[in-house]
Amino acid sequence: SQTIHQWPATLVQPVGSPLSLECTVEGTSNPNLYWYRQAAGRGLQLLFYSVGIGQISSEVPQNLSASRPQDRQFILSSKKLLLSDSGFYLCACAIRNTEAFFGQGTRLTVV
């Protein structure tokens, strides 16, 4: 089964600094990949999803971007963080018609 590696687990960044969160997948090929933000009372908000290398769909226009440079690598980025970017970010992976598996998550605090 798939294993999702997501790092770092926690991150504290100043406002205006760049961001790069990386997610890699083992145990499968050509997965669908997702970035979610989880906030209390708002559930899991889908930010980006990708069905293949270089293919990114954005769900929420905001200060973030995503890239998929390799089949099993998904990166969430920002050029300049805002306070409102603070949150818990989850990477997930799903194969066609299977459930999604989640990484451990990254707690981002922008100060």
Add this chain to the structure above:
Amino acid sequence: AQSVSQHNHHVILSEAASLELGCNYSYGGTVNLFWYVQYPGQHLQLLLKYFSGDPLVKGIKGFEAEFIKSKFSFNLRKPSVQWSDTAEYFCAVGDFGNEKLTFGTGTRLTIIP
């Protein structure tokens, strides 16, 4: 647009009570449906899933869900809850092939011993 609604934000029940959590989705095509659970301090785990076939799906820990296509619903049920079921429950819908996977806002379930 694909969306999921969970109308119950917080449900409080006594042990042994029956549970039903509502989930409605909006999507015109073939869907895959999921319920996930997140216990306090833990990560999301799959309770059950529906792709096709029998619309009544049984999952782990005595949970089941029924897909009613005409109502765009996939409600979660358990006949008798336990204190250990205290958690947050998320409904999710995927389009065909799970290219886009959308979650609801979650329902917090508190079981009183």
